[in-house]
Amino acid sequence: YGAIAAKAMKQKPADLTVQQKAQDEFQKAFGLSWKDALEQGLVYNLVDGAAKLGLSMSELGTEYDKLKKGETMLKFGGGFYCGKVKDVFVINGFYASMREQFTKPGTSIYYYQVEWDADQLKWEDFRGKVLGGTDPKTAFPTSLRHSVFKGWKGLGLETEPNTGNN
Template sequence: QEFQKLFRVRWEDALSKGLVYNAADGATKLGVKPLEVSTKWEKLKRGVDMVKFGGGFYVGKIDDIYLVNGFYTRMRAKFTAPGTCIKYFEVEWDPEVLPWEVFRAEVIGATNPMEAAGDSIRNAIFQQWESLGLKSEPDTGDNGAHASASPFEGLVEKANWLDVKMAEDPFGARLTGAGISQETISFWAGDPPVDFEGKKQSLFDLLEDLDVNPCLEKAIKIASGVKNSAFVFIKPHAVTQKVEELVRQKLEAHKISVVQSGQIDAGVIDKNKLIDKHYGAIASRAVLQKPKELVVQESAKQEFQKLFRVRWEDALSKGLVYNATDGA
């Protein structure tokens, strides 16, 4: 509905007309290189020619097609450029002392570092970026640091980045101990749409900001006393010794224990496709998935139609929607 309201076309019609592309196919359709898709995407504005369908799921109109997650190609390049790296911290804390929602909002900070809580990691990096040794002012994309959005995403991210065996992780052990198969957990790791309360919703969105017990209750209906455990990393643009010290101090100030920390270089990130797995749904929509395979809510379709004056289904059927790669 949101898509249709914005672009004046139903999502189904845009799909059926072949107007929706993932980033990979969209690059080809537009006749540009993958990174150029991101350049075009950066000119879009949410509510004008771009709509958010859900967590990590955006559709924007570029020329006469609708592109899914066209920003991803540039995002990936930042993590795989030679000489870059991330600095990581595997952390844990008592959920009774610090709820996950507060951890994300006040310790890490909002996605936009300018709007993040004043004492948060992201806002601190934003305010001190020059003295911390950054080359440019942080923004929504380069916002200094990332942290898991839930205990389940923490499990998935540790498995991806640190090769942690899910069944050996405390939270993963609870899942498997409750009879949830490794295959199911692996499937969930891709953030699939799941049926919940009468509609399909993102699994990650359903578990977002929940502490370990509520997360377990929602995922497997079993409560547990396992500590919250997340994966935090400093993004490539913000990797300096001073930023690393700042992040560590902020975590310790909130009684968050650093279980281990280290560095993962760009070559390893690229070779093992760690950033692609990390941004699984985003990357898939940008590079792998075809527009017709996307699950789009009615509200998003209406917003699409309102913004672009064309139904999502019509854009699809006319072959105007590409993923970021094909769009290039």
């Protein structure tokens, strides 16, 4: 999650590489070019966006979670999102909520180290079919993420898995 965190907490939007396709989607969604949004001082990372809006990072994260993917929040790339909150654009505003899941007292992170023969299972198939896509709802039907999504209550999870908590 280092790249996600860096975009949310440290890097300034003007220093980020936004591909032309993402810039075109930004223009279409918001009626403003990416360049103009930067020049007008309308694009912030999570930290600076919270300060600009007079919100805590957690409050901004709550507002960001209400955005609609493809309309008020755009995916620029892997772990790279831009959302419109009030009258500004915030990069990776979801990170506050995501970080809180792992840092609040009483939480734990469980992980597994796995190995396999790359001749038998390619990375793309491990990632897509075994682990599953980031959105567990639409992940490959027999993947781990989709299986957990389908049976989350029986597993004793507090909430339904989603793109940010999967």
